Amino acid sequence: MSYLWVDKYRPKSLNELNHTPELTTKLSNLSADQNINNIPNILIYGPNGSGKKTRVMALLNRIYCNDSNHVFKLKIDVREFKVNSRNLEINVVSSPYHIEITPSDLGYSYDKIAIQQIIKELGSVAHQFVVNNKSTVKFKTIIINDANKLSKDAQHALRRTIEKFSKNIRIIMVCETLSNIIDPIRSRMLNIRLSSPSREEFDEIVIKVCQKENILYSDKFLSKLDNVCKKNIRLGLLTLENMAVLKNFDLSGNDINVMKPDWLMCIDKICLLAVKNSTVETILTIRGIFYDLIAHCIPADLILQRIIMWVLENGEFMNIKPNAIIKIIEYGSIYDERMKLGSKDIFHLEGFITKMILETSN
Ligand SMILES: Nc1ncnc2c1ncn2[C@@H]1O[C@H](COP(=O)(O)OP(=O)(O)OP(=O)(O)O)[C@@H](O)[C@H]1O
Ligand SMILES: [Mg+2]
Incomplete structure (x- = not known):
């Protein structure tokens, strides 16, 4: 079976992780045999x-299998819940040891029901996993993705259920920022921030894949890749694979340009249009591009974030006044908050870009 390189070269054990070694040591200590049943609930963000x-x-893998990789034998199911005569469906990825859910996909108030039901189901039975005929792990783990997108109700429900079933389950919440996570959850979990790899660590990951796939590369190529991918490992490996196939596995030439993914090119286009043409037609054109991006599943908050990054990186070069740059960043935070509170992302993206057009045209 052929895999994308992001999957093929995904490290499976703690010792294979090359970046942020302090955190790896911390996690290894937490999961040492004698502590294994005292592992706290974890909130990991980055x-x-x-x-x-x-x-x-x-x-x-370290907790349940001692690196035998059984935790990667995954199964995908659709779970159904009936709420007030409405059928809800949620995708559940599971191994014998854990399950992974993204309850925020269900939307406000339904996420609470899904969380409560799943935790109750797994938490009300005792679990025993014997690891390497030595220690016994007495809990199952629930991974909750996009934790910061959970409604407040769901977070409060989670807080109560965690305590009730803490003997039989552990929760690992994963999100990009803590900003939307309520204090009682933050204070009951071990908060771990994972930063992006350093430039050297990012290069090391890319070089390892280049060596395994016999790709010729140069330092110049690595630095261009780093510039485009901003230390996002997934984007880095996807772009590397794309370019390697296109250029016949030779990326060592001086004239090699790292291509940005289409969605980033669209964001560049939006920014250039907004800065250069301050007309009503521009807003309409940009609306079309926003719709395209959203239809291709690019999250609206990521679009907003990337526009702000573009302004920060290119503002001076595009002759945007420093005051205007500050204002645009301020609007970015206002519209980001509104987007989180509201439900129609496109309104807020359009509102933001209109403000940006106004600021840059003055
Ligand atoms: N330490 C590492 N060494 C090598 N490759 C890595 C490492 N960490 C992550 N990767 C690669 O980066 C890809 C993305 O990682 P992962 O899915 O864990 O990121 P994430 O932080 O969950 O991203 P997102 O926030 O977008 O969901 C993985 O498929 C894997 O190939
Ligand atoms: Mg992820």
Whole structure:
């Protein structure tokens, strides 16, 4: 079976993780045999593509399998719940040791029901997993993705249920930022921030894949890749694979340009249009591009974040006044909050871009 390189080279055990070694040591100590049943609930957060999920799975591998990789034997099911005559469906990824859910996909108030039911189901039975004929792990783990997108109700329900079933389950919540997570959850979990890899660590990961796949590369290529991918490991490996196939596995030439993924090119286009053409037609054109991006499952908050990054990186070069740059960042935070509170992302993206057009046209 052929895999994308992001899957093929995803580290499976804690010792294979090359970046943020202090955190790896901490996780290894937490999961040492004598402590194994005292592992706390964990809230892990960090930027996109920094390896949160990879680290969580490596930790589970250490806890349940001692690196035998059984935790990666995954099964995908659809779970159904009936709420007030409405059928809800949620995707559940599971191994014998853990399950992974993204309850925020269900939307406000239904996420609470899904969380309560799943935790209750797993928490009300005792679990026993014998690891290497030595220690016995007495809990099953529930991974909750996109934890910061959970409604407040769901978070409060989670807080209560965690305590009730703490003997039989552990929760690992994964998210990009803590900003939407309520204090009682933060204070009841071990908060772990995973930063992006350093430039050297990012290069090391890319070079390892280049060596395994026999790709010729140069330092110049690595630095261009780093510039485009901003230390996002997933984006880095996807772009590397794309370019390697296109250029016949030779990326050592001086004239090699790292291509940005289409969605980033669209964001560049939006920014250029907003800065250069301050007309009503521009807003309409940009609306079309926003719709395209959203239809291709690019999250609206990521679009907003990337526009702000573009302004920060190119503002001076595009002659945007420093005051305007500050204002645009301020609007970015306002519209980001509104987007989190509201339900129609496109309104807020459009509102933001209109403000940006106004600021840059003055
Ligand atoms: N320490 C590492 N060494 C090598 N490759 C890694 C490492 N961490 C992550 N990766 C690679 O990066 C890819 C993305 O990692 P992962 O899915 O864990 O990121 P994430 O932080 O959960 O991202 P997102 O926030 O976008 O969900 C993985 O498929 C894996 O191939
Ligand atoms: Mg992830």
